[in-house]
Amino acid sequence: MMSGVTIGQAAAFVGVTVKTVRHYHKLGLVEEPERDGSGYRRYGSDELLRLVQVRTLATAGVPLAEIGALLDADPGQFTAALADVERRLTERIADLTARRDTLHRLADGDRALLPDRACAILDRMAGLGLGPDYVAAQREALVLARALVPEGFDGFLTQLEHGLDDPGYIELIRRGREAETWEPDDPRIDELATAMADHFLAHPTLLGNPTSLQAWTKASAQYRLINNHRGDQAPISARLTALTEAKLRSAGVTVPRR
Known part of the structure; x- marks a missing residue:
C-alpha cells in the first residue's frame, strides 16, 4: 500500500496551490519528501503538518523569509517573534486605514x-x-x-x-x-x-x-x-x-x- 499523498493532494488538503508548495520547497520552508518506488514524491503527516504551519503563518502576515526561523525557534523566541510581527501588522493596518481615509476624502473634494x-x-x-x-x-x-x-x-x-x-x-x-x-x-x-x-x-x-x-x-x-x-x-x-x-x-x- 502506498504511504502518503501526491503533491496535488497535499496542496488541496492544506488549501494552497501546487505552485505554492513548490515555492515553499524552493525557500527551504518545507523539505521535499523522497520519491517512492514509482518515482512520485509522497507527502506524509510530517510534511502536511509543516505545510499547514507555513501556510497559517504566511496567511497571518508573517513574511516567508522569516517563517523558517520562526518555526525552528524555541517557545520564548516564537512568542517574541509573533509579537514583533503583530506590531508590524498593526503599523501596516494604520497605514492602510490612513490611505483608505484619504480615498474617502478624495470623493469629498x-x-x-x-x-x-x-x-x-x-x-x-x-x-x-x-x-x-x-x-x-x-x-x-x-x-x-x-x-x-x-x-x-x-x-x-x-x-x-x-x-x-x-x-x-x-x-x-x-x-x-x-x-x-x-x-x-x-x-x-x-x-x-x-x-x-x-x-x-x-x-x-x-x-x-x-x-x-x-x-x-x-x-x-x-x-x-x-x-x-x-x-x-x-x-x-x-x-x-x-x-x-x-x-x-x-x-x-x-x-x-x-
Whole structure:
C-alpha cells in the first residue's frame, strides 16, 4: 500500500496551490519528501503538518523569509517573534486605514488635500458671498501653504478666521474684488491699498501671530510662489496686495518680500 499523498493532494488538503508548495520547497520552508518506488514524491503527516504551519503563518502576515526561523525557534523566541510581527501588522493596518481615509476624502473634494479646519474656512468664504473664483484661489493658496510652509499653516488659518469674523475686512475684500474691473492707473487702487493697510494696523490679529510671521519671513521664496499664484489672472488684486504690503513695511510691519 502506498504511504502518503501526491503533491496535488497535499496542496488541496492544506488549501494552497501546487505552485505554492513548490515555492515553499524552493525557500527551504518545507523539505521535499523522497520519491517512492514509482518515482512520485509522497507527502506524509510530517510534511502536511509543516505545510499547514507555513501556510497559517504566511496567511497571518508573517513574511516567508522569516517563517523558517520562526518555526525552528524555541517557545520564548516564537512568542517574541509573533509579537514583533503583530506590531508590524498593526503599523501596516494604520497605514492602510490612513490611505483608505484619504480615498474617502478624495470623493469629498477639498478634504483630500486640506484639514477640516481649512475646509470650514472655505465654506465660510462661500457663505459670505465672496464668489467662486475668490474661493478657488484661496483654496489653491491654502493647499500650497500647507505643503510649502507647514510650520506657518495653522497661523495662516487663524489669520483667515479673524478676517472672516471682521465685517470691515470682508468689505475690503469685496472692494478688492470689484477693483479687478478698474483701469490699472485708477487712483482708487492706491486709496484701497491705504485703507487695507490702515485696517491691518488697527487690527493686528489680521497680520498673524509672531510665530507665524517668523515662519513666513523665513520662507520668503515659498511666500512669493504662493502670493503670486494666479497673479496673471487677477493683476489688479496682485498690485493691490503689493501696494498694501509696501505700506505695511513703511509702518514697520515685517512682511516677506514678494
